[in-house]
Amino acid sequence: MSRxxxxxxxxxxxxxxxxxxxxxxxxxxxxxxxxxxxxxxGKSSTxxxxxxxxxxxxxxxxxxxxxxxxxxxxxxxxxxxxxxYALYYRMNVYENIAFPLRARGMKNADVDKxxxxxxxxxxxxxxxxxxxxxxxxxxxxxxxxxxxxxRKPNLTLLDEPLSHMDQRIRAEIRAQIRRIHEEFxxxxxxxxxxxxxxxxxxxxxxxxxxxxxxxxxxxxxxxxKPVNKFVAYFVGQPGMNFIKGKIEAHNRVYVNSGDGKKxxxxxxxxxxxxxxxxxxxxxxxxxxxxxxxxxxxSVLAGDVKIVEFQGDNDVLTVELGDTGKTNxxxxxxxxxxxxxxxxxxxxxxDPNFVHLFDNxxxxxxxx
Amino acid sequence: xxxxxxxxxxxxxxxxxxxxxxxFTVKEGDFFSILGPTGAGKSTILKMIAxxxxxxxxxxxxxxxxxxxxxxxxxxxxxxxxxxxLYSHFTVYENIAFPLRAPKWKLNLTRDEERKRVTEIASFLGxxxxxxxxxxxxxxxxxxxxxxxxxxxRKPQVYLLDxxxxxxxxxxxxxxxxxxxxxxxNYxxxxxxxxxxxxxxxxxxxxxxVLRKGKFDQIGTPEEIYYSPKVxxxxxxxxxxxxxxxxxxxxxxxxxxFFKAGNSFTIELDKKLAESAGKNSFKADGKTNTRLGxxxxxxxxxxxxASKNSFQLPVYVIVHxxxxxxxxFELENTFMHARTSESDVFRNLKGxxxxxxxxxxxxxLFYVKTMEISKA
Numbered sequence: 047m048s049r050x051x052x053x054x055x056x057x058x059x060x061x062x063x064x065x066x067x068x069x070x071x072x073x074x075x076x077x078x079x080x081x082x083x084x085x086x087x088g089k090s091s092t093x094x095x096x097x098x099x100x101x102x103x104x105x106x107x108x109x110x111x112x113x114x115x116x117x118x119x120x121x122x123x124x125x126x127x128x129x130x131y132a133l134y135y136r137m138n139v140y141e142n143i144a145f146p147l148r149a150r151g152m153k154n155a156d157v158d159k160x161x162x163x164x165x166x167x168x169x170x171x172x173x174x175x176x177x178x179x180x181x182x183x184x185x186x187x188x189x190x191x192x193x194x195x196x197r198k199p200n201l202t203l204l205d206e207p208l209s210h211m212d213q214r215i216r217a218e219i220r221a222q223i224r225r226i227h228e229e230f231x232x233x234x235x236x237x238x239x240x241x242x243x244x245x246x247x248x249x250x251x252x253x254x255x256x257x258x259x260x261x262x263x264x265x266x267x268x269x270x271k272p273v274n275k276f277v278a279y280f281v282g283q284p285g286m287n288f289i290k291g292k293i294e295a296h297n298r299v300y301v302n303s304g305d306g307k308k309x310x311x312x313x314x315x316x317x318x319x320x321x322x323x324x325x326x327x328x329x330x331x332x333x334x335x336x337x338x339x340x341x342x343x344s345v346l347a348g349d350v351k352i353v354e355f356q357g358d359n360d361v362l363t364v365e366l367g368d369t370g371k372t373n374x375x376x377x378x379x380x381x382x383x384x385x386x387x388x389x390x391x392x393x394x395x396d397p398n399f400v401h402l403f404d405n406x407x408x409x410x411x412x413x
Numbered sequence: 414x415x416x417x418x419x420x421x422x423x424x425x426x427x428x429x430x431x432x433x434x435x436x437f438t439v440k441e442g443d444f445f446s447i448l449g450p451t452g453a454g455k456s457t458i459l460k461m462i463a464x465x466x467x468x469x470x471x472x473x474x475x476x477x478x479x480x481x482x483x484x485x486x487x488x489x490x491x492x493x494x495x496x497x498x499l500y501s502h503f504t505v506y507e508n509i510a511f512p513l514r515a516p517k518w519k520l521n522l523t524r525d526e527e528r529k530r531v532t533e534i535a536s537f538l539g540x541x542x543x544x545x546x547x548x549x550x551x552x553x554x555x556x557x558x559x560x561x562x563x564x565x566x567r568k569p570q571v572y573l574l575d576x577x578x579x580x581x582x583x584x585x586x587x588x589x590x591x592x593x594x595x596x597x598x599n600y601x602x603x604x605x606x607x608x609x610x611x612x613x614x615x616x617x618x619x620x621x622x623v624l625r626k627g628k629f630d631q632i633g634t635p636e637e638i639y640y641s642p643k644v645x646x647x648x649x650x651x652x653x654x655x656x657x658x659x660x661x662x663x664x665x666x667x668x669x670x671f672f673k674a675g676n677s678f679t680i681e682l683d684k685k686l687a688e689s690a691g692k693n694s695f696k697a698d699g700k701t702n703t704r705l706g707x708x709x710x711x712x713x714x715x716x717x718x719a720s721k722n723s724f725q726l727p728v729y730v731i732v733h734x735x736x737x738x739x740x741x742f743e744l745e746n747t748f749m750h751a752r753t754s755e756s757d758v759f760r761n762l763k764g765x766x767x768x769x770x771x772x773x774x775x776x777x778l779f780y781v782k783t784m785e786i787s788k789a
Contacts, residue, residue: 085582
């Protein structure tokens with residue numbers, strides 16, 4: 047298995063279009079890393095450079111400490127599974143999985159053992175004789191994965207493998223991909239634009255936007271310690287709320303409202319240079335507590351404008367009583383209070399999960 | 414604004430039956446969603462209401478008037494298609510203004526009035542900066558919002574929206590969904606909305622219909638559909654992960670009733686549950702079987718035995734999400750998922766570890782089998 051290092055990697059396309067800008071990160075041995083970002087952010091360029099399908103303009107890609115820049119895709123021994131399964135439609139499942147082994151000239155008996163072991167692990171034993179066209183999407187996906195893994199690759203690269211899948215089986219396929227990763231212990235890099243997928247599958251997440259790395263970290267770090275406003279909003283559904291505030295002291299920020307200043311408490315402190323400046327207060331919809339009556343811990347109040355039932359929760363759109371009449375969203379879990387349109391609601395923020403962003407949209411609280 | 418009513422409507426495409434004797438009512442001012450998988454007949458229903466497709470038999474009413482023989486423009490509906498259908502030689506402004514200029518509505522707006530209406534709806538949907546562009550210069554998501562704006566700019570008898578936000582990226586989809594809800598609440602118009610995404614249907618609707626192969630399985634409020642699906646198919650279509658459906662045998666022993674799910678687990682049913690299970694049982698291989706439906710948030714996992722009804726299963730895998738974790742278990746013909754908000758308790762859980770489980774008996778539902786469930 048393999049550790050991957052990207053050191054100051056650039057991808058510059060003709061016409062000086064920058065696809066990837068000075069990217070440095072490490073994917074540890076046996077780690078499951080997601081590369082997450084909106085389209086056009088540089089995800090696919092990065093993946094293609096790792097796979098050897100695209101030239102690296104500047105910088106180094108290393109596998110286990112060895113520079114692989116000059117190696118072709120085959121020499122790098124990488125398993126690639128794309129969103130389109132690209133199975134051979136005339137061959138049955140068995141032959142599809144066997145294909146890369148036969149291409150290497152492996153003996154029949156060895157091929158048979160390898161294919162059967164892989165089929166066993168991925169729950170494909172009963173369908174080995176079927177043709178791809180007869181299979182459901184989830185099965186096709188797993189055959190594609192089996193064919194990728196049977197070569198015992200150094201690194202598995204998955205490019206949006208679930209994006210066309212029926213929502214009803216996605217949860218199941220996610221569970222299966224995670225389980226396969228745990229069983230095989232492969233180093234896996236998973237490219238996706240779907241933040242929910244990245245969060246639920248991976249150990250760590252690398253966020254790319256505008257060709258640049260925004261942040262790399264565990265799910266907890268990305269979700270609870272976003273380094274900038276982009277990451278804060280992009281991760282989480284609905285994304286983080288932002289309310290205009292003014293910083294009063296190292297550990298105090300307030301919101302201007304019709305009836306005076308409302309202080310929002312946060313844990314940690316900001317640099318003195320920010321005192322007296324405006325900042326955006328960030329709070330996740332999932333980390334706000336909404337109550338009917340004013341509690342001693344209530345920070346702000348607002349009127350419920352819209353209620354959206356989501357099954358396991360309600361999403362409220364609340365118009366705050368601040369001077370900007372900011373709309374924020376609040377997630378109320380099932381079993382909690384059922385707010386209605388027009389209701390007054392009081393909001394409580396956990397000081398550990400209050401964020402502040404400066405004019406450059408950078409997170410500025412030191413904890 | 415009208416009430417829309419279907420009376421025994423049938424639609425054939427050639428010999429293929431698309432809509433099978435469908436009767437239902439959309440109340441005046443209702444936001445009514447039609448939810449179903451691809452090919453269920455959702456778009457066909459909208460096209461028949463619009464008058465673009467004739468019905469094969471049956472009647473469609475707007476209030477008390479049969480509209481079968483009225484042309485699309487006599488029906489006075491406004492429609493947004495999933496495929497946008499924008500005029501490529503017009504600017505975005507002209508596309509949105511088009512329905513306001515159509516002579517048949519006799520709106521006779523002045524230039525200023527027209528500009529005001531177009532700008533209003535365009536800024537509401539966040540496309541006011543694009544008004545002078547042509548459709549070719551727009552992304553798919555932008556085109557879709559233009560198409561939606563064009564449908565919403567006029568006040569017709571009924572709005573017909575066919576997957577109008579399906580092609581927006583996740584964040585924009587969610588915020589546009591909120592805007593649509595706001596629009597519906599502010600204008601109180603009759604809106605019929607087609608989608609295959611259960612979240613949109615739950616969030617937007619006053620009432621919704623779950624459609625399968627040209628017939629509906631259930632009509633109700635989003636809460637009724639989510640908490641009390643009448644058919645296994647409805648439970649599977651709504652929720653992520655979908656409602657767990659566990660097939661098992663009903664066993665009578667010493668005056669007690671047990672539900673036995675293959676070799677995985679056996680649980681005792683109290684009188685009320687036994688009765689409900691009995692009513693929804695079916696015979697297979699000479700045994701009395703039933704299908705247990707339970708949502709993942711109604712299965713409580715713990716590391717210790719929590720009650721006398723607790724039972725143990727080996728973990729297939731655990732997936733940690735931002736605010737909760739989903740633990741999956743492999744049963745004979747399906748996976749079972751349990752959701753917990755106590756992620757920290759299960760932080761170090763691995764595949765094959767044993768976990769104790771308790772079902773929330775108040776949320777257990779029993780079904781006759783109307784669809785096959787297998788592992789993906």
